[in-house]
Amino acid sequence: xxxxxxxxxxxxxxxxxxxxxxVEKVFEWYKVVPEDCVEALKATLHPGSVxxxxxxxxxxxxGLELTLGTMKxxxxxxxxxxxxxxxxxxxxxxxxxITPQQIPLPRACYIVTPDxxxxxxxxxxxxxQDLRKALKDLGKANKRVKDVDPDIADRRETFEKVRNxxxxxxxxxSWIAMDVEAWERDHxxxxxxxxxxxxxxxxxxxxxxxxxxxxxxxxxxxxxxxxRDWYLFGKTEEFSRSxxxxxxxxxxxxxxxxxxxxxxxxxxxxxxxxxxxLGVPVDKFVFIMPNTPPPYGLFCIDTTxxxxxxxxxxxxxxxxxxxxxxxxxTDRLHNAGNxxxxxxxxxxxxxxxxxVDAQRDARWPxxxxxxxxxxxxxxxxxxxxxxxxxxxxxxx
Numbered sequence: 159x160x161x162x163x164x165x166x167x168x169x170x171x172x173x174x175x176x177x178x179x180x181v182e183k184v185f186e187w188y189k190v191v192p193e194d195c196v197e198a199l200k201a202t203l204h205p206g207s208v209x210x211x212x213x214x215x216x217x218x219x220x221g222l223e224l225t226l227g228t229m230k231x232x233x234x235x236x237x238x239x240x241x242x243x244x245x246x247x248x249x250x251x252x253x254x255x256i257t258p259q260q261i262p263l264p265r266a267c268y269i270v271t272p273d274x275x276x277x278x279x280x281x282x283x284x285x286x287q288d289l290r291k292a293l294k295d296l297g298k299a300n301k302r303v304k305d306v307d308p309d310i311a312d313r314r315e316t317f318e319k320v321r322n323x324x325x326x327x328x329x330x331x332s333w334i335a336m337d338v339e340a341w342e343r344d345h346x347x348x349x350x351x352x353x354x355x356x357x358x359x360x361x362x363x364x365x366x367x368x369x370x371x372x373x374x375x376x377x378x379x380x381x382x383x384x385x386r387d388w389y390l391f392g393k394t395e396e397f398s399r400s401x402x403x404x405x406x407x408x409x410x411x412x413x414x415x416x417x418x419x420x421x422x423x424x425x426x427x428x429x430x431x432x433x434x435x436l437g438v439p440v441d442k443f444v445f446i447m448p449n450t451p452p453p454y455g456l457f458c459i460d461t462t463x464x465x466x467x468x469x470x471x472x473x474x475x476x477x478x479x480x481x482x483x484x485x486x487x488t489d490r491l492h493n494a495g496n497x498x499x500x501x502x503x504x505x506x507x508x509x510x511x512x513x514v515d516a517q518r519d520a521r522w523p524x525x526x527x528x529x530x531x532x533x534x535x536x537x538x539x540x541x542x543x544x545x546x547x548x549x550x551x552x553x554x
Contacts, residue, residue: 241269326450336353351369351406354499369496372399385492420458481504484507
């Protein structure tokens with residue numbers, strides 16, 4: 159039982175069982191409430207009321223925290239109250255004398271448990287306008303995912319998890335993009351390593367980057383661009399082969415001490431073997447993103463998959479083309495330091511933005527024909543001129 163002090167108690171924490179109360183803007187709870195209690199419940203849970211300071215569910219300073227969950231069965235999203243919040247509303251209405259009895263719980267069919275969700279994100283809605291807009295956007299997003307390819311659905315889920323982790327106020331980890339260059343005639347000979355790191359200290363963003371090369375290593379230039387001498391973000395450092403591996407091991411050890419490490423690669427399959435040679439503990443990589451910031455761990459993020467989710471297209475894009483479509487200029491690719499920086503910048507651009515569907519529409523406004531009747535809407539973004547290129551990321 160929650161004690162009431164002066165007829166008001168603290169807001170309950172979000173629990174691990176949820177109640178799906180909003181289904182296409184219809185508040186299903188009303189249907190099981192006695193007629194003489196319906197208006198009281200509607201007033202209590204009206205968007206303008208539930209987000210206001212002083213509301214029994216509001217956080218300090220106002221705003222309502224809900225869980226945005228993605229269902230496993232159909233990939234649709236649901237805006238969820240916790241059972242603790244629902245119980246508290248019933249209790250508060252009765253204790254305040256607003257209802258003559260504790261109103262019934264919503265029907266059991268609206269109970270959602272964590273094992274029914276692909277992902278869950280805690281979301282704060284500060285104003286009634288925020289909540290109404292979120293409900294509207296939710297309806298649009300659910301219509302879009304009804305016929306989505308399962309691979310795209312998985313990537314959309316990862317996209318939202320990465321956004322949630324990157325934008326979380328508890329920034330206790332490090333985000334590091336890596337790239338490796340090898341000799342074009344013998345891929346077992348690693349010639350360059352590049353990285354870019356973003357961290358936060360006391361809420362302030364800190365960045366670091368590096369370009370490390372093997373002294374006396376073989377040079378490309380026949381099949382792959384040789385841009386080893388064109389690092390654009392600092393000074394290149396030379397190491398022996400053993401010295402390079404030791405330096406990378408030290409870099410990773412320092413990052414791991416700070417908390418979780420999010421390793422960002424562009425097409426991880428191409429670099430994972432190289433990173434293993436260089437002493438990066440790739441066998442400890444976790445490829446499934448957590449729902450909330452973990453205290454530790456090594457998590458691998460592939461920007462090709464993030465961009466695939468954003469575009470709504472399965473075909474992977476090379477680094478150059480991805481950056482160009484995102485509106486980012488690149489230069490001197492196939493320098494490991496430059497490639498790592500561009501990969502990090504692409505990740506930051508996507509992860510710091512809006513949810514996947516809203517971000518796609520903001521970056522590439524839908525074709526006006528999509529709003530005309532009898533015209534089938536496409537899930538993926540429309541092709542753009544910047545998609546066309548004679549440049550190949552790997553060859554001259």
